[in-house]
Amino acid sequence: MTGISTTPRAAACAVAVDVALLTIQDGRLRLLLVEPDTPALAGRWALPGRRVRDEESLDDTAHRALDELAGITAPDAHLEQLRTYGDPDRDATDRVVSVAYLALTPMTDAPTDHDRARFWDTDDIGTSAGPSLAYDHDRIVPDAIERARSKLEYTALATAFVEEPFTLGELRAVYEAVWGVRLDAGNFRRKVVSTRDFVVEAGGLARPGPGGGRPARRYRRGSAQRLHPAMLRP
């Protein structure tokens, strides 16, 4: 409880939380990164992260990192642990054990009101067009993207990327952006509506986009966490 008392056997160390926040913008999967203000890391980009405070849960630290470093307060965003990175030499100065989180959110508000934070196209990360990553975040980022790709198959996580009510065209665009594929609209619809409790009809119709098109029915998230049957990658 106190946190100041340390046992003689335990090393004094620090626990941090780093958040990989993914969203979808213009049909592309994007990742939030921030520029650390450490001079030694000038020009590099990092996942938003904060040290865990006394009496603060890990989830709370994750939310605080997003808020303080990118101005993002997303209390209803999906947030789950990715894994914990604790190699003794992953930080040059001090041993820091980092609990990495995966966050998914719809792209609603402006990218960010902080000028040291921006979204990057995940396809560019790791290429010359993308950012150079600080710390060991080049290990965390691929893990986060693969987790999202994988969980879209057997959980209802895709709905975390869209705002309610949503159309099945919007939901299909999530799968297409995250998986990087094109899906048949008709077969996709049939699968989604036949998967138990994936989505429920919300009533009413959405307005078509600027190019026209038949108005789409609107849906909300269903009660299912895991999908039966699963939505398997092509």
Add this chain to the structure above:
Amino acid sequence: MTGISTTPRAAACAVAVDVALLTIQDGRLRLLLVEPDTPALAGRWALPGRRVRDEESLDDTAHRALDELAGITAPDAHLEQLRTYGDPDRDATDRVVSVAYLALTPMTDAPTDHDRARFWDTDDIGTSAGPSLAYDHDRIVPDAIERARSKLEYTALATAFVEEPFTLGELRAVYEAVWGVRLDAGNFRRKVVSTRDFVVEAGGLARPGPGGGRPARRYRRGSAQRLHPAMLRP
């Protein structure tokens, strides 16, 4: 990994590793638990756990916990992170952030040569026939079991429970024990051999059990990590 080199708010805290080691014995899924020598926890059972030392990786701590507390040295056992439990009040005396691991191993050697460690039938845990768990391990254990059940579907993890070479009857017994179901032997064989790189034939035949039966072909693990197509739960 915060971009701030030192913060006065960072707590001196301890990081520990707890390991949920699952194995299969007599067709049942079993979990390794140890009796802590803390007098306040007399009669309770816990996952083997150790504090992380300086210059020790988290994986190393997991192996050390198994070795020191249960005499299990399983360098080739499957070991993966489960999640990290870091609620401020999860430990009564001191804030301890615990990285939980899931370990899977074939049941080969004697259960243990430590008299404070034993395997428990997972079906009994949580019932009056099972152990009373210490700390917040009653939260970790169900997560570990569900992780194993789930990953058997879409990864080749089932092979971590058997020794090479193995028969498809032995592999089927893994699925039946973890999922708690009966599977058709013929259909199971067809699925396994048609799943790319799940298993490869090792040559030779296994000797039948005491009740007789046709000798079974022997297999080794294939190169696949994820299964395509998946082995879905009935």
Add this chain to the structure above:
DNA sequence: TCAATAGTGTCTTTTAGACATTATATG
């Protein structure tokens, strides 16, 4: 009108599952 998107119908191929049949061992 045309282009674009939503939704339905239909057909084929693949897969899952039930269950019978054959093969080869032990006792």
Add this chain to the structure above:
DNA sequence: CATATAATGTCTAAAAGACACTATTGA
């Protein structure tokens, strides 16, 4: 011989996927 387990064959039902077709909007 009976019994047990392995491996294969067969049939049916369900699911996946390709693709045509209809419906309803914006320009």
